Amino acid sequence: MKNFLNFLLEANKLKTIPRTGWVLMKVKNPETIAGHTFRMVVTAWLLAQKKNLNIKRVIKIALSHDLCEVYAGDMTPFAYYLHLPKNKTKREKILMKWIRLSKKEKNKMGKRKYEIERKSLLKLIKFLKPKLKKEIFSSWLDYERGISKEGKFVKQVDRIETLIQALEYFGTKKEVGGTSWWEGTEEIVDDSLLLKFLNTIQKKFYGRRIKSSKEQKELENVLNFLLEINKLKRMSRKIWQLLGVKNPETVAGHIFTLILMAWIFGQEQPKLNLKKLLKMALCHELCAVCTGDLTPYDRILSKNKKENKKIFKKWLRLSKKEKEKIFLLDYKKEKAALQKLASKLNPPLRKEIIQLWLEYRNHNTLESRFLNQLNALSVLLQALIYQKKDKNFSADFLWEWAFEKCEDPIILEFIEELKKKFY
Amino acid sequence: MSTEKKIYLTKKGLEKIKKEYQDLKNLKLAKSKGDFSEVLHSEDVNPEYLSFQEDLNFLEARLFEIKDILKNVELIKLPSKEKRNIVNLGAQVTLEESDGGINEFLIVGSLEANPNEGKISSESPVGKALLEHRIGDEVIITSPIKVIYRIKKIKYQSL
Numbered sequence: 001m002k003n004f005l006n007f008l009l010e011a012n013k014l015k016t017i018p019r020t021g022w023v024l025m026k027v028k029n030p031e032t033i034a035g036h037t038f039r040m041v042v043t044a045w046l047l048a049q050k051k052n053l054n055i056k057r058v059i060k061i062a063l064s065h066d067l068c069e070v071y072a073g074d075m076t077p078f079a080y081y082l083h084l085p086k087n088k089t090k091r092e093k094i095l096m097k098w099i100r101l102s103k104k105e106k107n108k109m110g111k112r113k114y115e116i117e118r119k120s121l122l123k124l125i126k127f128l129k130p131k132l133k134k135e136i137f138s139s140w141l142d143y144e145r146g147i148s149k150e151g152k153f154v155k156q157v158d159r160i161e162t163l164i165q166a167l168e169y170f171g172t173k174k175e176v177g178g179t180s181w182w183e184g185t186e187e188i189v190d191d192s193l194l195l196k197f198l199n200t201i202q203k204k205f206y207g208r209r210i211k212s213s214k215e216q217k218e219l220e221n222v223l224n225f226l227l228e229i230n231k232l233k234r235m236s237r238k239i240w241q242l243l244g245v246k247n248p249e250t251v252a253g254h255i256f257t258l259i260l261m262a263w264i265f266g267q268e269q270p271k272l273n274l275k276k277l278l279k280m281a282l283c284h285e286l287c288a289v290c291t292g293d294l295t296p297y298d299r300i301l302s303k304n305k306k307e308n309k310k311i312f313k314k315w316l317r318l319s320k321k322e323k324e325k326i327f328l329l330d331y332k333k334e335k336a337a338l339q340k341l342a343s344k345l346n347p348p349l350r351k352e353i354i355q356l357w358l359e360y361r362n363h364n365t366l367e368s369r370f371l372n373q374l375n376a377l378s379v380l381l382q383a384l385i386y387q388k389k390d391k392n393f394s395a396d397f398l399w400e401w402a403f404e405k406c407e408d409p410i411i412l413e414f415i416e417e418l419k420k421k422f423y
Numbered sequence: 424m425s426t427e428k429k430i431y432l433t434k435k436g437l438e439k440i441k442k443e444y445q446d447l448k449n450l451k452l453a454k455s456k457g458d459f460s461e462v463l464h465s466e467d468v469n470p471e472y473l474s475f476q477e478d479l480n481f482l483e484a485r486l487f488e489i490k491d492i493l494k495n496v497e498l499i500k501l502p503s504k505e506k507r508n509i510v511n512l513g514a515q516v517t518l519e520e521s522d523g524g525i526n527e528f529l530i531v532g533s534l535e536a537n538p539n540e541g542k543i544s545s546e547s548p549v550g551k552a553l554l555e556h557r558i559g560d561e562v563i564i565t566s567p568i569k570v571i572y573r574i575k576k577i578k579y580q581s582l
Contacts, residue, residue, distance in 0.1 A: 100525060101527065105541075134473045149488065187538040
């Protein structure tokens with residue numbers, strides 16, 4: 001358990017590391033590596049289900065692809081230029097285009113990047129159990145080398161997710177965003193479905209005319225869905241905002257942690273359907289796109305900050321009737337939001353997303369009961385990280401919540417580990 | 424289901440995939456004999472096979488995939504001398520921009536592509552845009568934002 005905890009604490013750093021490309025391009029409050037990973041996992045899932053690919057593997061590869069960046073940092077291809085010029089104009093000129101290097105230089109720098117990232121990942125997973133260590137390493141390696149169909153697919157999805165984000169940040173004007181993202185994407189994408197998806201992106205952002213078909217319409221709806229859920233990369237978790245945390249984790253960051261926990265804890269539970277658990281973790285907070293991030297405190301907080309401080313000293317004290325009332329109100333609101341968000345996706349996918357969320361909220365399956373416990377654990381872990389950084393912050397009230405929710409022996413064992421680590 | 428589409432590989436790529444096929448078959452055999460853990464912990468095991476070691480279904484799927492590749496493979500050969508000024512599979516293409524910027528790609532099949540190392544797929548939009556062009560041609564590489572290059576050099580060598 002100590003090894004799980006250390007791994008999660010290190011991986012958690014990805015929620016605070018901004019992606020280098022956006023920093024270089026001077027984007028204000030850019031997405032983090034965790035935020036990118038969140039939407040990339042969703043993108044990979046939604047598109048992979050249209051192909052004959054192993055979805056569990058796709059999700060694992062997408063989830064692990066940037067884990068190495070905990071220590072290696074986000075090495076964009078611009079890192080291939082050992083020294084970017086200090087002169088602002090010259091520097092910007094380089095950044096506006098994709099890398100221009102000889103094959104020999106690309107080969108040399110690519111291998112260097114690979115080696116740095118490999119060592120970084122091995123450092124991160126060093127103390128995990130051999131089976132999990134192998135699983136994470138092989139997923140990353142598959143992404144890097146494109147060993148399986150799934151690895152090749154995810155690698156291309158990674159670039160597409162970045163392209164969409166670039167278009168969201170810079171729009172379509174060459175003068176603002178350059179050609180870099182398109183060039184980089186068009187060098188790598190050769191999958192037939194993903195090439196069609198690039199056309200969909202062109203239609204959406206550039207008004208390109210393309211022949212209408214059922215498949216094209218479906219891809220358009222997937223793109224619109226992805227654009228909607230991007231809001232979660234910027235949406236701060238409300239509970240931390242209420243508690244005055246500066247630069248708190250986002251909803252996307254929280255989902256990233258939860259899906260990572262679902263993977264490492266879930267594979268210890270042979271009775272659980274891991275693929276379902278991973279997907280459920282991805283879906284559990286998507287409704288926040290429409291409802292905002294809801295907390296159990298929303299209906300009882302007052303405008304008086306001092307009063308609220310008292311409330312946060314303890315977990316909620318409510319009657320069963322009041323709890324039921326709050327649950328139902330939130331449940332209805334979230335269900336309607338998710339139905340609206342997923343309404344345009346193709347029926348099987350829409351049904352699956354809604355079904356996963358319903359199970360999660362109703363605690364009526366093995367996976368949903370386990371994920372609810374993991375969710376409480378992830379919130380407690382984040383609170384303890386904030387508490388360690390800021391002595392005025394107290395995670396005490398969340399212990400109560402965790403003890404109300406958790407019953408699984410592995411999770412309880414992990415909670416004991418948290419006590420040892422933080423107290 | 425079997426793919427009918429031709430799969431292009433360099434000689435080295437083909438050797439690598441044949442070796443992987445043999446190694447994975449050995450892994451499968453070792454697993455059926457029960458001495459799998461010895462193979463697993465052997466230092467000789469290629470890390471690229473790690474994912475197939477734990478999951479027999481995935482190992483089977485990969486073996487099936489490689490069989491399909493081997494069935495449809497076509498070796499990337501050096502073109503005849505008169506065709507070496509035309510971009511095709513196996514060509515290393517040097518491109519020049521109007522501001523003097525130089526970029527370079529090796530055109531390979533989808534399986535061997537790795538743009539991080541300068542190897543791009545002939546089926547990617549950039550690869551497709553370059554195919555069939557000659558030295559001196561002007562090529563528009565990307566859409567919807569155009570990037571114009573002039574083909575400066577085309578080089579073929581045994582791969």
